[in-house]
Amino acid sequence: xxxxQKESITEIINEIDLVPEIERGFIAYSNGESVVPPIxxxxxxxxxxxxxxxxxxxxxxxxxxxxxxSGFWENEKYGIPNGQGMMLLFNRRTGQPEALLLDxxxxxxxxxxxxxQICVSKFSNKINKIGVLGTGVQARLQVQYLKSITQSxxxxxxxRDARKVNDYKRDISxxxxxVTLGNSPKDVASKCNLLITATSSREYLLSKNDILEGTHxxxxxxxxxxxxxxxxxIIKKADIVIADSIVQCQxxxxxxCAIKDGDTATKNIFELGDVLSGxxxxxxxxxxxxxxxxxxxxxxxxxxxxxxxxxxxxxKNEI
Amino acid sequence: xxxxQKESITEIINEIDLVPEIERGFIAYSNGESVVPPIxxxxxxxxxxxxxxxxxxxxxxxxxxxxxxSGFWENEKYGIPNGQGMMLLFNRRTGQPEALLLDxxxxxxxxxxxxxQICVSKFSNKINKIGVLGTGVQARLQVQYLKSITQSxxxxxxxRDARKVNDYKRDISxxxxxVTLGNSPKDVASKCNLLITATSSREYLLSKNDILEGTHxxxxxxxxxxxxxxxxxIIKKADIVIADSIVQCQxxxxxxCAIKDGDTATKNIFELGDVLSGxxxxxxxxxxxxxxxxxxxxxxxxxxxxxxxxxxxxxKNEI
Numbered sequence: 001x002x003x004x005q006k007e008s009i010t011e012i013i014n015e016i017d018l019v020p021e022i023e024r025g026f027i028a029y030s031n032g033e034s035v036v037p038p039i040x041x042x043x044x045x046x047x048x049x050x051x052x053x054x055x056x057x058x059x060x061x062x063x064x065x066x067x068x069x070s071g072f073w074e075n076e077k078y079g080i081p082n083g084q085g086m087m088l089l090f091n092r093r094t095g096q097p098e099a100l101l102l103d104x105x106x107x108x109x110x111x112x113x114x115x116x117q118i119c120v121s122k123f124s125n126k127i128n129k130i131g132v133l134g135t136g137v138q139a140r141l142q143v144q145y146l147k148s149i150t151q152s153x154x155x156x157x158x159x160r161d162a163r164k165v166n167d168y169k170r171d172i173s174x175x176x177x178x179v180t181l182g183n184s185p186k187d188v189a190s191k192c193n194l195l196i197t198a199t200s201s202r203e204y205l206l207s208k209n210d211i212l213e214g215t216h217x218x219x220x221x222x223x224x225x226x227x228x229x230x231x232x233x234i235i236k237k238a239d240i241v242i243a244d245s246i247v248q249c250q251x252x253x254x255x256x257c258a259i260k261d262g263d264t265a266t267k268n269i270f271e272l273g274d275v276l277s278g279x280x281x282x283x284x285x286x287x288x289x290x291x292x293x294x295x296x297x298x299x300x301x302x303x304x305x306x307x308x309x310x311x312x313x314x315x316k317n318e319i
Numbered sequence: 320x321x322x323x324q325k326e327s328i329t330e331i332i333n334e335i336d337l338v339p340e341i342e343r344g345f346i347a348y349s350n351g352e353s354v355v356p357p358i359x360x361x362x363x364x365x366x367x368x369x370x371x372x373x374x375x376x377x378x379x380x381x382x383x384x385x386x387x388x389s390g391f392w393e394n395e396k397y398g399i400p401n402g403q404g405m406m407l408l409f410n411r412r413t414g415q416p417e418a419l420l421l422d423x424x425x426x427x428x429x430x431x432x433x434x435x436q437i438c439v440s441k442f443s444n445k446i447n448k449i450g451v452l453g454t455g456v457q458a459r460l461q462v463q464y465l466k467s468i469t470q471s472x473x474x475x476x477x478x479r480d481a482r483k484v485n486d487y488k489r490d491i492s493x494x495x496x497x498v499t500l501g502n503s504p505k506d507v508a509s510k511c512n513l514l515i516t517a518t519s520s521r522e523y524l525l526s527k528n529d530i531l532e533g534t535h536x537x538x539x540x541x542x543x544x545x546x547x548x549x550x551x552x553i554i555k556k557a558d559i560v561i562a563d564s565i566v567q568c569q570x571x572x573x574x575x576c577a578i579k580d581g582d583t584a585t586k587n588i589f590e591l592g593d594v595l596s597g598x599x600x601x602x603x604x605x606x607x608x609x610x611x612x613x614x615x616x617x618x619x620x621x622x623x624x625x626x627x628x629x630x631x632x633x634x635k636n637e638i
Binding site for chain 1: 322363405407
């Protein structure tokens, strides 16, 4: 069994093109060519925390993958990252353990950012400015992963915490973007035709009338029950609504909120994998409003872990 | 994170007394002092196999534990063990990974054998002969783990496969037992007041009238839906029936079969942890028939993994 440290993983990520891998994962998922059981969960008190176990396999692949990811909110008091994570690969034909990827959850961050990039490619108009709600890891990575697919280098950011907003401005400016601060989520929406919502908000930040014609929204922040960034009516107003997983978005994410509002039924919602395979159209008109609800699907983990491991072994055999 | 190899684990197991650990696990479980979610499962075809993910924690413990165990039945064609397994320990306060125990499923074998020993201690009359159905790992380990709690060194074994029965006789004789062969399960039951059923049978092997007064049965083989060793009426006839987990034995194991037969309701069944904590009596009369249905509970995994890791760190710090 290979034990792969974070340093190797970080190095490998820059050497391989993960976008087609993640795309193939979404397509397999929407084609029913994967087995993705319900997420396993452990909840803790004193200190509070939760653990999620995501696992599954794609038909024809060589490995099954288990991801263990936790969030313990008081860790930062002690200088320990709140999020902890690892992925395990097993031989799909024998069950033998093949690799432990000690990625500290960075592969989850990256596969999420790549899903965002894929959605922007398929649905966004030519980007004038990139609007971002939030200042955390995804608020950063989603922008960084747009560099290769857009000329736009203008970011308008909004966040609740002034210090974090300034840190964000400094860091993203260092990456070659021109960052200005939005006064409010509405202000950001008024200036940008691409919106990335990447907060952990439990109350919605954008209202229906804030969203202009021709806007694309990547809704990334709301990944569990109770989180919400888009206000009532936004999903209904959108011309095209896409879920990474319809089943999962019925339970969590913006679509689940819209269903509770009585604003949509999942029959009006399409799955990202079906867009990527060509079964469903992407944006057709410049005036359309489009929304992608990204809650994170195991096939992304399976594909990124497999790609990293394959490259790792390739490099090992080169030596 | 510590990566602990099978060799170290095997060494450590012989240095520590695991019985009280496993007992504390059962007591915590029956007291509601543990969190043990439903088992996660992946099923494969071509080649066939299944993976089980068992996980949880005990209140007050330092770690949460995840066990990954698989069975791929065609492995033996290629000289690879069918069963594969590992356990992972994580810090319960921060989620940080602490240890990977590459035990190849031996810790599961041992914690199962220890549960058997605990049941014999509590329920068996003075053993005349040890009756064993089956010739596999548990048919061996259950006997081996009785050595410390009984003077009896007489084993009567029955198995379907003559070659495997002879291997069993040779190996168990080497461990200081006098092994004779039973002609049938009934024959074994007629000669022994302790019966260990440890086959993977899908049809029952023992009938109600085979079971004599004063017999204790450790039913170990039936751990998943579809497996069964005890015939209709045995659970009903028994004076005391014990489950390692009532909830789990409603779904799988001998008790689930008896419930389907209409032979019992779980209100007549007690839990091992409640016997160990003194809430429920063990055997009261020499004539009673007692049955323990052992399907395997995560608390056993949690306790054995924690004990092995603690001892490992103790030894490491001694150096």
